[in-house]
Amino acid sequence: MTAVAVAVFVVAYGLIASERINKTTAALGGAAIVLALGVVGSDDAFFSHDTGVDWNVVFLLLGMMIIVGILRQTGVFEYVAIWAAKRAKGSPLRVMILLTLITAASSAFLDNVTTVLLIAPVTLLVCERLEVSPTPFLIAEVLASNIGGAATLIGDPPNIIIGSRADLSFNDFLVHMTPIVVLELLVFTLVLPWLFRGSFEVDPARAADVMSLNEREAIRDPRLLTKSGIVLFAVFIGFVGHSVFHIEPSVVALLGAGALVLISGLPQRDYLSAVEWETLLFFAGLFIMVGALVKTGVIAHLAGLATDATDGNALLATMLILVVSALLSGIVDNIPYVATMSPLVSELGESMGRHSETLWWALALGADFGGNLTAVGASANVVMLGIARRADNPISFWEFTRKGIVVTVITVAVAAPYLWLRYFVFA
Known part of the structure; x- marks a missing residue:
């Protein structure tokens, strides 16, 4: 069964990468094969926390898509x-820098998927006004969201898993992760003009037209905007305090979406049209295929080889976990990777003494930054590509x-x- 799980994943991943067929078709096809051949059963695929569809991710996305769909009716995205x-x-370059910094900062306090859902409509409208391609802007923003989300416990789902497993608090992440994230964002901002060179030409007449616009006139429904703002603020509080309230972010998002649907009075077509159904189905298929790799022990085996190779050397273990996490998180979604790797890091840390906590920061940095490696490395990437396709x-x-x-x-090079200087040289 291990060979089947690996073969199906490799073929499906190859189809997704080659874009020979629709990526949702490839993911669902691969999921259907591992289910039909009994590599995973219905309990594994739909009810298991370790190998099944992560319904928290799916319903978090659904709830926030509905909220964004209602917000769109107010004109607030045009305003921003x-x-x-x-x-x-x-200036397109200054617009990109401004929006990427907003995205990164927001991703530290909202999860990066929610931030992408909120910032993408704004970006599409800015680019439409300036008559420039939105592609570089959307890519830059999702890359920034994965960097910024690493700063806090709640910014990226892998951090929540690590915090729970290693008993690390919100303040621990602020102290250890935020400084490197700020440095990474500075480097990222300096790299943007080179990374997207040739994407910043704009007709001066279009720029002048934009400067003459009055953003206040873009607001079409102030009352609905007020209602949406109150609900969104409550959702934000729910996200930040989910560990205190003991309510999952997915439930918070669904409650917010339900409340906003009730008080908005909008017809279904106005908010359901914003739901990326194809993206949600893609996630379901991808989770099932990755779950097959988890169940058959493939991911655990790969992670075990990496940890066994350290032979008690704390610095080597730290660097190996950082690099391997970045590579594997870019190939499989970083959420199941971290869930699988956490027990191994915990076990390895017992033999590392005072450097045991360092391994957790290496895992967090590798998994969070590795999510940028490919288009399916992080949930935010998949969502952004879905939005771009629909637009x-x-x-x-x-x-x-x-x-x-x-x-x-x-980011890994930085x-x-x-990690070396902070935890080994100046520790």
């Missing part, structure tokens, strides 16, 4: 788009991955000396 373009003086601006797997590889290499 005009405001951002005017503050950037109509008739499709981003191919390799178009994203070419940029993602560069950013992953840079993270390695940070």
Whole structure:
């Protein structure tokens, strides 16, 4: 069964990467094969926390898509788009820098998927106003969301798993992760002009037109905007305090979506049309295929080889976990990878003494930054590509991955000396 799980995943991944067929078709087809051949059963696929569909991710996305769909009716995205373009003086490069920094900062306090859902409509509108391609902007924002989300316990789902397993608090993440994330964002901002060179030409007349717009006129329904703002604020509080309230973010999102549907009075077509059904199905198929790899022990075996190779050397273990986590998190979704790797890191840490906690930071940095490696490395990537496709601006797997590889290499290269200097040289 192990060989079947690996073969199905490799073929499906190859089809997704080659884009010979629709990625949702490839993911669902692969899921159907491992189910039909008995590699995983219905209990494994639909009810298991370790090998099944992560319904928390699916329903978090569904709830936030509905909220975004209702927000779109207020005109607030047009408002923010005009405001951002005017503050950037109509310069595409300055617009990109502004939006990526907003995305990164928001991703530290909202999860990065939610941030992407909120920022993408703004980006599409800005680019439409300036008559420039939105593709570089969308890619830059999702890369920034994966970097910014690493800063806090709640910013990226792998951090929540690590915090729970290693008993690390919100403040622990602020102290240990936020400094390196700030440094990474500075480097990322400096790299943007080179990474997306040739994407910042704009007609001066279009820039002048944008500067003459009044953003206040974009608000079409102030009362609905007020209601949406209250609900969104409550959802944000629920996300930040989910560990205190003992309510999963997915439940918070669904409650917020339900409340907003009730008080908005909008017809179903206005908010259900914003739901990326194809993206949700893609996630379901991908989770089942990765679950087959988890159940058959493939991921645990790979992770075990990495940890066994350290032979008690704390620095070597730290660097190996960082690099291997970045590579594997870019191939399989970083959520199941971290869930599988956490017990091994915990066991390895027992023999590392005072450096046991360092291994957890290496795992977090590798998994979070490795999510940028490919188009399916993190949930936010898949969501952004789905939004781009629906907006008739499709981003191919390799178009994203070419940029993602560069950013992953840079961020991991910056993270390695940070771990060495902070925890081994100046500890």
